Amino acid sequence: MARYSLLSQLALRSIFRNTRRTILTILLIASCLAALMFTDAMVRGYMKSMVSITTSTFLGEAQLHHAQYRKNNDVDKYMTDVERIESTLAASPKVQYVSPRVIASGMVSSSENVSAGAVYGIDGEKEAQVSKIAQAIVEGEYLSGKPQELIMGKELADILQVSLGDRIVVTISQANGGELSQELFRLSGVFSFNDRLMDSGLLFINIDKAKQLVNIDGVHEIALQLNDKAIVDQQDDPFWHQFDDKDIEFLGWKALFPQISSMVDMSGFSTLIVSIIMYILIALGLINTMFMSIYERHYEFGILLAIGTRKSQLFWQIIKEGFYIGLLSIAAGLILGYALSYWGSIHGITLGESMEISGVTLNEPIKLIMSHLTFVELALGILTVTIVACLYPAIHASKLQPSIAMRKT
Incomplete structure (x- = not known):
């Protein structure tokens, strides 16, 4: 238990050895999370506005016609x-x-x-x-x-x-x-x-x-x-x-306007695509940060390995560093993303009076719709990506040879 506590203390100290780099990394990940939250809320609000404008402006939610x-x-x-x-x-x-x-x-x-x-x-x-x-x-x-x-x-x-x-x-x-x-x-x-x-x-x-x-x-x-x-x-x-x-046709708006229905059904893919792009950016940024940190500590790692530190302990120390960076990033990202999404849910986003998509003119402000469950899922996704991204640097650090590592200053 004491061993794991010591690893946690070392990991916390290590991530702030270069405070500027760590803060920039946290800001990068937090901004990505905030962007994902805002995008998800925006897409939900946009879809609701599209449906509302389509059905309540004039057309109605259902219609009857001669067949x-x-x-x-x-x-x-x-x-x-x-x-x-x-x-x-x-x-x-x-x-x-x-x-x-x-x-x-x-x-x-x-x-x-x-x-x-x-x-x-x-x-x-x-x-x-x-x-x-x-x-x-x-x-x-x-x-x-x-x-x-x-x-x-x-x-x-x-x-x-x-x-x-x-x-x-x-x-x-x-x-x-x-x-x-x-x-x-x-x-x-x-x-x-x-x-x-x-x-x-x-x-x-x-x-x-x-x-x-x-x-x-x-x-x-x-x-x-x-x-x-x-x-x-x-x-x-x-x-x-x-x-x-048989001469009467009775249909809801999804059957009457399939192009709008298709957009609503595919709206979830928008957040998924943006999420994948953001996760890749986070992974690449974090891998770069962790490798820079490892290269700066080659001599230190060589000493630790020479005095008997297990390679698995070194591996878990790097993983914990990524975990703590992820936690700090999530905290900052949730605050920023929630603030932006809440502002958009109150004031709305205006796309312009002549903005027309699939024959529907968005003549009303789009009020963002926040899904707290989705926000939690996005945050957990970010945390998972940060841990996975640290696997490669952690494996690299655990494979260092003490004699070679101590030659590097």
Whole structure:
């Protein structure tokens, strides 16, 4: 026991024989750990923001369509018996809010210009519970139910050179025949999502007027927000198969937007790749530091071996030096990494208003999400790497020949 205590004391004294080098090594390892913690929290926050923006801005966490609608967004493919579908969904404890929509492509024109756009007919009250259109209004008012109301994106309003109260003519192709239908509206509100596609290509009118324009007695889409978020990963759950009608397609956001789902599934690899790179840097830096320390103490090691010190004791002394450097580095890294991650979780990281990835514009600050279990795993990983990295220098030191080592000063 005394022998191991003596080895520990020698190891602690040895790592501070060259204080500057040891501190620089500790700072290197601590910075790597802090970077790993920050990266992990950033990736978690980024993925959550991507999902939140995708599902809560407008699209919803689940949608129902006619089974053939999504192939070509065909205006003729719409769902009937909407009241039954809505009442069934509303009765489910897994559903929070429901919003029906009528969708048609058309031309929108003012006295100054003409542009193409997607016309959405919505129920203003229900839609406000599912999406953030109401919160995105920057001028005028949200839909109140008046027949001739219309709201559009800020960029589209700039293209048409219109302001609140101006007349807007909407022209669309009707379902079941394709005849053109025109209607005059008044611009009642302007929204801005800081998303180029939405702000320049969408306009919203009241759903009853949209049904009249498109000439249908039904809806093209029903968007949902869910109480049970986890059910999106459970496509075999009876919840997704409660409509026996073969003409209805009911899917969660992961099935509707597979590119976002793939990014979420692969997000763990980002931290893994960064971890491998950081671990290699730590190992190389520590090996260099330990060999420099060993070369400076060749004469000392030669004396120790000459007076009877076992090679295994020399081996374990080097390992303990690496262990203590690892512990000090972890303590400093955890403090630094936690501080940075906590700051990011409070204030968020802004990537810019026009940052677009996989068709999703990151128009909100990314709030970092800390996983304390992952932080502990990363710290233990760093400690393991420091010990493993010391094996090569320790083996080298244990193989020194006393007669040769004592010749070196």
